[in-house]
Amino acid sequence: MSALDEEPQPTGTLTLQTQTMPRDTNPQGDVFAGWLMSQMDLAGAILAQSIARGRVTTVAVGSMVFLRPVPVGSTVSCYAEAIEVGRSSIRTMVEVWLTRVHTGEQVKVTEGEFVFVAIDDRGHTRPLP
């Protein structure tokens, strides 16, 4: 195994990338957990919608871990992976990584589990294709 292989790497597909703004922060200047969770919800939904080929809704959020504070002005990248696919539900694991601007180094800041259900136009559960 090379030294490169030992570097921690994001798991899943990059589905959402954005930059943290001053309005997303708490009085200490770090990003609110709720803002991060909404980005993760969106990132998981984007993956789930592509699997469901249509509308999905969030039915559950599992355990969340906040590993490091996220400073304002950071580039954050959300990686999503489907870890279980049921009749109508898709369980996803979403990781958030921040990129250190000067070095390009990526560090994981948060991860959590989001479950989505495929729904039809009336909001009723539908089987996955």
Ligand SMILES: CCCCCCCCCCCCCCCC(=O)SCCNC(=O)CCNC(=O)[C@H](O)C(C)(C)COP(=O)(O)OP(=O)(O)OC[C@H]1O[C@@H](n2cnc3c(N)ncnc32)[C@H](O)[C@@H]1OP(=O)(O)O
């Ligand atoms: C094409 C590419 C496009 C890309 C472009 C993307 C653009 C980017 C779009 C952004 C999109 C944002 C998306 C945000 C998503 C919201 O934020 S939505 C707002 C919050 N969520 C809600 O309001 C949902 C409210 N809940 C409900 O409407 C109903 O409970 C639901 C979800 C329709 C489920 O109805 P139900 O009758 O309880 O369904 P039921 O048949 O009992 O269960 C369905 C499945 O859910 C599972 N389930 C139920 N409860 C749970 C639970 N607590 N835990 C785990 N699983 C559960 C069941 O096990 C079952 O799984 P399967 O065995 O079928 O696989």
